[in-house]
Amino acid sequence: MRFLVATAVPAERDAVARALPGTAREVRLPGGTLHQVAGPHTYDLLAAGVGPARAAASTAAALTAAALDGSPYALVVSAGIAGGLRPAAPVGSLVVADEITAADLGAETAEGFLPVTELGFGTVSHRPPETLVREVTAATGAPSGTVLTVSTVTGTETRADALRARHPRALAEAMEGFGVAEAAAAHRVPVLEVRAVSNPVGPRDRAAWRVGDALAALTEGFGKLAPALESWNPHEP
Numbered sequence: 001m002r003f004l005v006a007t008a009v010p011a012e013r014d015a016v017a018r019a020l021p022g023t024a025r026e027v028r029l030p031g032g033t034l035h036q037v038a039g040p041h042t043y044d045l046l047a048a049g050v051g052p053a054r055a056a057a058s059t060a061a062a063l064t065a066a067a068l069d070g071s072p073y074a075l076v077v078s079a080g081i082a083g084g085l086r087p088a089a090p091v092g093s094l095v096v097a098d099e100i101t102a103a104d105l106g107a108e109t110a111e112g113f114l115p116v117t118e119l120g121f122g123t124v125s126h127r128p129p130e131t132l133v134r135e136v137t138a139a140t141g142a143p144s145g146t147v148l149t150v151s152t153v154t155g156t157e158t159r160a161d162a163l164r165a166r167h168p169r170a171l172a173e174a175m176e177g178f179g180v181a182e183a184a185a186a187h188r189v190p191v192l193e194v195r196a197v198s199n200p201v202g203p204r205d206r207a208a209w210r211v212g213d214a215l216a217a218l219t220e221g222f223g224k225l226a227p228a229l230e231s232w233n234p235h236e237p
């Protein structure tokens with residue numbers, strides 16, 4: 001099978017690469033550069049950019065190139081570091097999305113936030129295949145729940161509380177998953193999101209981010225989950 005793993009930045013891409021046997025070769029595409037690790041299965045690792053729009057554009061370019069090659073992806077994985085919502089997702093832990101939700105795609109009203117779906121268009125959530133989520137959580141021991149996609153990193157406890165109230169199943173927030181999922185959905189390719197927690201969601205304290213610990217957790221988690229991806233039957237829901 002051929003897998004596309006979209007991270008935001010090269011440091012996250014390289015953390016995933018360290019979990020995979022073999023060396024990556026660079027494959028240049030019109031919309032970015034893949035780091036391709038080929039073996040019995042092929043992993044194309046893509047530093048797709050920060051934020052949902054850039055990530056969607058880069059992921060769509062890779063999906064289109066693979067489709068035109070006649071070698072489409074079986075799965076797209078959005079992977080990287082994230083803010084963890086207390087108390088479910090402590091720093092250094094791994095989380096798996098059973099739902100990928102755009103948390104700030106909508107309209108603010110006097111009565112509160114309205115998602116675009118309540119305005120009558122679009123979508124705000126994508127669901128990874130249930131069987132895959134089960135197998136990946138069993139392989140890693142990570143919890144599954146909603147992973148939110150935001151365009152603005154949460155920086156206050158008020159905002160963190162609002163997110164928790166609106167999304168009681170949320171474990172973490174990051175900035176790319178929904179964009180990656182939108183691109184995958186347009187190509188009818190299933191999506192998964194895995195995140196390693198680098199910081200708590202709440203008052204901004206960039207100095208307290210434990211990026212190194214999160215990247216190590218991402219490498220360890222990806223090493224455990226790769227066999228689950230490879231043995232997964234894409235025809236199961």
Ligand SMILES: O=C(O)c1cccc(C(=O)CC[C@H]2O[C@@H](n3cnc4c(=O)[nH]cnc43)[C@H](O)[C@@H]2O)c1
Nearest residue numbers: 008009011050081082083153154173174175176211
């Ligand atoms: O400074 C570094 O060495 C470094 C290494 C890897 C990644 C980064 C990033 O800053 C990546 C930005 C990325 O992180 C996600 N993220 C992490 N914490 C949060 C958060 O609390 N809220 C939203 N997003 C978060 C996000 O997906 C960004 O793309 C730096």
